[in-house]
Amino acid sequence: MVTVAEVAQHAGVSASTVSYVLSGKRSISHSTRVRVERSIAELGYHPNAGARALASSRSHVIALMVPLRTDMYVPVMMEIALAVATTARTHGYDVLLLTGEEGEAAVRRVTGSGLADAMILMDVELDDARLPLLRRGELPAVLIGLPAEPAGLACVDLDFEAAGALCVEHLAGLGHRDIAVIGEPPGVHERHTGFALRTLDGLRARALELGVRLLHRASEGGYDAVAATLARILDERPGTSAVVVQNESAVEPLLALLRRQGRAVPEDVSVIAICPDQVALQASVRLTSVTIPAREMGRRAVEQVVAALDGRGEEGVRLLAPELTVRASTGPVAG
Missing domain, CATH: 3.40.50.2300 (Response regulator)
Structure with a gap:
């Protein structure tokens, strides 16, 4: 198993610098961070999740709320969820999947338990009951969807x-x-x-x-x-x-x-x-x-929530421009 010391030697830095890169406790220069992250990737280093959480007071988990309702097209929802999970792993986070229709109760459970460092919410309603809890700012959160009043929230969606x-x-x-x-x-x-x-x-x-x-x-x-x-x-x-x-x-x-x-x-x-x-x-x-663009929506949501965890996040709406592809099913109106 690769150790922190081996990563430090490979990157040409101290073991404490590697720890700071992993925990985010101190500001590290961009070039040093990139060098350490490259060594982590090349050596295949995987920090111990329990030790990392104790050291950083973080769980390194992102909660994803994706209610699997019978009237929704589940394959699209799961494609977004898969994109969230795979993108999160590239940033060193795991994903806690919440598939029930618990609404505010699930938000309270996550924010009050330390289960996750941040949340991504799907199946957003125009007047979503979860929004007042998110606006309190107890955890960074990103919506994949757009409510009627998005002020004070971070949202990613197709236009x-x-x-x-x-x-x-x-x-x-x-x-x-x-x-x-x-x-x-x-x-x-x-x-x-x-x-x-x-x-x-x-x-x-x-x-x-x-x-x-x-x-x-x-x-x-x-x-x-x-x-x-x-x-x-x-x-x-x-x-x-x-x-x-x-x-x-x-x-x-x-x-x-x-x-x-x-x-x-x-x-x-x-x-x-x-x-x-x-x-x-x-x-x-x-x-x-x-x-x-299910995968793009999931990827962008993770990047936005990770930026918030790193202190770089911004509120606001990011809408993806739609793209229309003409195929065989449309033609001129019959004369």
């Missing part, structure tokens, strides 16, 4: 309003004037989950600007639920020529239903999705999509 606007712009540019939106399940909207409502705001605002009629219907993801939602849409708006989907579980049922009805994609109906690239590429028709 979902801009994502919704991009979808409408793309379809309107192809001549579509009646656009339907198959959204997240009703429970997501009832909880006022930020990403879903902000997407809808972006869709509606851009549709109004471009003179496009927009019809939004929340939907569960199963075949029967999507069939009922699609039937309702076509009954209310028979001239619908394009569908925006923000519900990964509804993508394949929708494509199957359109095929069953003899509606070709994109010749008869264009379909665009807000989803991870994997979903868009593996669909039965390669989907035009605005990607959800």
Whole structure:
């Protein structure tokens, strides 16, 4: 097992300097820190977690709150969680995963127990009950999501309003004037989950600007639920020529239903999705999509919370610009 003394000899510094780099107790010059960190990586040194915590009064653990609700698309949530875990390890932190729907109770448990040095919270609601506890500042915290009032908080997220606007712009540019939106399940909207409502705001605002009629219907993801939602849409708006989907579980049922009805994609109906690239590429028709950058969101959240732990953190909102990729599922409106 590699020791601190061996790391110090390899880096050409004292053992105490290595300890200061590991604990953060003293300010170390950037060049020295880089040299020590390079030696740690090259030698494969792993500090004893218990000794390190006693020495630094830190646990070197980041708590990640990711409620695994039945109405959320779990693969995206877990991709973000995996990015958080892998990025945290590169900074010398482990991740404590909290998957229950405990809300404020979980925040209190973490802040009052010393289990973690910082927190990252997902599944953020516009008026999230956890926010007053975070604003007390007992632990550094970063939200992956955007509440209605982000003042005093650090947030990382995709710019979902801009994502919704991009979808409408793309379809309107192809001549579509009646656009339907198959959204997240009703429970997501009832909880006022930020990403879903902000997407809808972006869709509606851009549709109004471009003179496009927009019809939004929340939907569960199963075949029967999507069939009922699609039937309702076509009954209310028979001239619908394009569908925006923000519900990964509804993508394949929708494509199957359109095929069953003899509606070709994109010749008869264009379909665009807000989803991870994997979903868009593996669909039965390669989907035009605005990607959800799950890994980038997780990575940035960790970097922001580590900066806060190092005394370099800043409050504020960091929104990732959406990117739309045109594939086979969108085309000009049928003449």
